[in-house]
Structure formats: structure tokens, C-alpha cells
Amino acid sequence: MYKSSKRSFPVYDSLRQAIIEQALKPGVKLPEDSIGETFGVSRTLVRNALVRLDAEGLVDIQPNRGASVAEPTIEEAYDIFDMRQCLEREVMHRLCQMEPGPIIKALKAHLAEEDKVLGKDGTRSIRLAGEFHILLAELTGSQILANYVNEIVSRCSLILARFAQAHSAECGVEEHAEIIEAIARGDAEHAITRMHGHLRGVQDRALLNPEDEREENVAAILSRYRGPGG
Amino acid sequence: MYKSSKRSFPVYDSLRQAIIEQALKPGVKLPEDSIGETFGVSRTLVRNALVRLDAEGLVDIQPNRGASVAEPTIEEAYDIFDMRQCLEREVMHRLCQMEPGPIIKALKAHLAEEDKVLGKDGTRSIRLAGEFHILLAELTGSQILANYVNEIVSRCSLILARFAQAHSAECGVEEHAEIIEAIARGDAEHAITRMHGHLRGVQDRALLNPEDEREENVAAILSRYRGPGG
DNA sequence: GATTCTAATATTGCATACAATTCATGTATT
DNA sequence: AATACATGAATTGTATGCAATATTAGAATC
Numbered sequence: 177m178y179k180s181s182k183r184s185f186p187v188y189d190s191l192r193q194a195i196i197e198q199a200l201k202p203g204v205k206l207p208e209d210s211i212g213e214t215f216g217v218s219r220t221l222v223r224n225a226l227v228r229l230d231a232e233g234l235v236d237i238q239p240n241r242g243a244s245v246a247e248p249t250i251e252e253a254y255d256i257f258d259m260r261q262c263l264e265r266e267v268m269h270r271l272c273q274m275e276p277g278p279i280i281k282a283l284k285a286h287l288a289e290e291d292k293v294l295g296k297d298g299t300r301s302i303r304l305a306g307e308f309h310i311l312l313a314e315l316t317g318s319q320i321l322a323n324y325v326n327e328i329v330s331r332c333s334l335i336l337a338r339f340a341q342a343h344s345a346e347c348g349v350e351e352h353a354e355i356i357e358a359i360a361r362g363d364a365e366h367a368i369t370r371m372h373g374h375l376r377g378v379q380d381r382a383l384l385n386p387e388d389e390r391e392e393n394v395a396a397i398l399s400r401y402r403g404p405g406g
Numbered sequence: 407m408y409k410s411s412k413r414s415f416p417v418y419d420s421l422r423q424a425i426i427e428q429a430l431k432p433g434v435k436l437p438e439d440s441i442g443e444t445f446g447v448s449r450t451l452v453r454n455a456l457v458r459l460d461a462e463g464l465v466d467i468q469p470n471r472g473a474s475v476a477e478p479t480i481e482e483a484y485d486i487f488d489m490r491q492c493l494e495r496e497v498m499h500r501l502c503q504m505e506p507g508p509i510i511k512a513l514k515a516h517l518a519e520e521d522k523v524l525g526k527d528g529t530r531s532i533r534l535a536g537e538f539h540i541l542l543a544e545l546t547g548s549q550i551l552a553n554y555v556n557e558i559v560s561r562c563s564l565i566l567a568r569f570a571q572a573h574s575a576e577c578g579v580e581e582h583a584e585i586i587e588a589i590a591r592g593d594a595e596h597a598i599t600r601m602h603g604h605l606r607g608v609q610d611r612a613l614l615n616p617e618d619e620r621e622e623n624v625a626a627i628l629s630r631y632r633g634p635g636g
Numbered sequence: 637g638a639t640t641c642t643a644a645t646a647t648t649g650c651a652t653a654c655a656a657t658t659c660a661t662g663t664a665t666t
Numbered sequence: 667a668a669t670a671c672a673t674g675a676a677t678t679g680t681a682t683g684c685a686a687t688a689t690t691a692g693a694a695t696c
Contacts, residue, residue, distance in 0.1 A: 209676085
């Protein structure tokens, strides 16, 4: 999917991951120079990555003023969560019409993974929780639906970074289990209801508290995200 | 929304419009040099536009081989139409829960416009038909839903360019009128049913015939799309 | 005549240079 | 002290140059 430049992808991917995992907090400036130095590429490639992230809503580019991590408003947050409800409802609907065998197998494998790291590795836990929803979408077999869900889950992570207090909005593993169970029974109505409740819970926990936190050196954060090839 | 470069926007927009209106047909090469000359900008800005269009699925960039108008497969076509059904169902659902007054007014104004050019200006007719769906989405007040619909309507146009025989897949104005009427009554079920049938009709007419047609000079086509500022 | 190889051409990938704009700092004025 | 202004530093916007890759054309071989 990301075909514009092989060498710009690591920049894009690292920035994206750092934003999703809330290491780069909303509002943090993303200067082309320093990011380029971090990854050993020129501003050209950094800019490509930033433009892409801007299109995805994770980064905000302002003319002549550069890029920074997007700061979704509370209105945008509600808008995005509503859209997420719509998309994930569609995912549930489709999955419940499919042969459950391989789906359930894949989901249970993922759930086991989630269970394994629960309480041990917070960051990985959050990442796996998000990936559960992406996996659901991918299992529908719809490329475009999976893309949309992937994108919107990222944006929800950003919203959590902005509005939720730390860890208050993690996905519950038991709730995931319940959703799997409904899909296994092919019970679309229940699956949709449970997913709805699940997402509603995340949203409610998220959209209550104001933000906090301070800045940190961008290069330092990114160096933790730079892959071995960088 | 397109903040990465003011001067690259016209390139992006013209290419996009040309693709949507099927002047640039699927598979046509889009060389950076010649496009840049057409618009009087450097390859840098052309590339920005192409990358963006690639992200939106209208253009296909292959490493070291450049960009060309995307050629969606028949499988992707079905996937995209299914997604469109999902999104526009959501639009109907939301509109029917809102105060109908201003919505109906805006829709009727648009319909009058569609009616006026019917049979006179084919290109404009097609454009207006697409914009009807975008207008519906915008009237929901959801930024992200409107964006998604906008994007997917574009991709459907591309699909029509690839698979439908000319003009076989235009939206019917009467069908639009019926949808408006259902919204006016706040009858979500009917509105959804009608929209579904409407889109189904477009899809069925589209996904039957193979492609045809031949190439034409890219610069010549684009010069027709270049705005007065170019 | 078809096919492979090779040289020439064209195109893309990326870095860099320079201009334009914004931002930061310090000075002058009130 | 606060504001306005001016100057220099930093950052972005864009074009261009060079290397790398792909494409084309032509010659040579079968």
C-alpha cells in the first residue's frame, strides 16, 4: 500500500507508531531537519511521510509553519468515535455471515496473546488491543474496510492521548472474549451490541478528562522507534 | 484539508477531476516531467500530488516505474461498492434523525441543478450526480463521514471508467428525488432501501462490460483541466 | 522474421541549494 | 515595565542536479 518510497516508509511508520503509542503527544512539533537526521534521510523523504500522516489525520501541517502531531478537538473526537461505531458494526455484521471456523481460530490466537502480556507490558497491551480491532476488520476480507478501520483506530489512539488519562481507556480483554463468542455463534445482533458497548466504554472513559503532560525531546523519542535498519 | 502545499493543490485537483471524469483513463501513465510542464511547477510538487492520489486509490505508484491511473480489479470494484453501500446507509440513517427543513432545501436546490443540465451537458451531469451523494454526506455534519464518502464516490467513478460502457451508469435523477422524499418524511427505512436500490442499480449497470477505448496525450487532456491560475 | 543483447534515452529516487517565511532575540521607544 | 520594531537564526517551500533504475531502439545472432 505504501509505494511512494521505500526509504520514506520507516520514517512514516515510526512516526505513526510513536503517535499511536502516545510517545509523541498531540501538539508536539515535528521539524523536518531533526527527523531527517534521526533517520539518516533528507527532508524530502521526511516531508513525504509527514504529508501522508497529515492525510491520515495524525499530523497537522500548516503552511510555512511545519508539521506537528494533530490535536483533535472534542467535536472531532465524537465524530471519529461515531464513525468507528459505524465501521465496526459493519465488521461485526459481515463476520457473522461468514464461516466462523478460521475466524474464531485467528481471534482466539490473538486473544491468547493479549492475555499473555496483560499487566506486564502496558505499551504492548495497548497495541495488541488496537490490533484486535484491526484483525477483526481484516478477517472480513475487505481491503477497504480494513484500511478504514486501521486508520480510525489510529485516530482514536490519538484522541485517547489527548483526552484520556493514562491507561484509563484500555480495551478490556474479557469484552473482546465476549465479542468472539458472539461471532462464534453467528449471532450478529449480539455481536453488534457487544461491540457497541465495548467501544462506548472506551469512548466514555476517554472523553472525560483534560490533557496534561509535558514535552520531551523529539529526536530522543524517535530514536527508540527507529528500526535496526535505520 | 490539503495543507501540504498551496501550489501543488491545483495539480492534485486537476488530476483528480480528470480521473473522475474519465478523461484520464485507467492505466494511463502520469509522468512527473510532462505534468510539471503542463502546470508550470517542478517535479517535486507533481510528486506530492501523485503521492496523495495514490493514497486515495486513484493513482497507482510503482517504485522506479512512476505513476499511472489506477486500474481497480473487479474484486476491488465489488469491495468498494459494498463499502459505499455501508457508508451511504449510515448517511441515510443520520439524515433521517435530523431536522429535515434545511436538509431538504439544500437537496432540492441541488436536484434542480441536476434537472437543469440533464441531457445537455453529459460531463456536468455526471459530476452533479456524484456531488449529490457528497452533499448528502456533508449534510450529516460529520467531517469524517463526508470525507470517506467523497473518497469512495471518486473511486466508484474510476471503476465506472474501467468497467462500465459510456454513460451506462449515470445516476437517475428521479431516484435522487425519491431519496429526498423519504428523508423529508424522516422515513429511515425507506430512505435506506431506496439508496440501496439506487446504488445497486449503478453497480449492476457498471460491472457488466469490459473496458474499451484508447489513449490520448496526457498533457493535452490536462491542459483542459488546468485552471485559469495555471 | 523472431529473439537476444547492448547502447542510448528517458524517468524516477533522492539530496541539496536557495529563496521565502516564520520565529527568536534584543534594542529602542513610550 | 510593556510594547513595538528590527535584525539574525531557524525552518519551510520549491527547483534543480546527479545517481540509479527502467525503457526504448538498434544491431547482432539464430
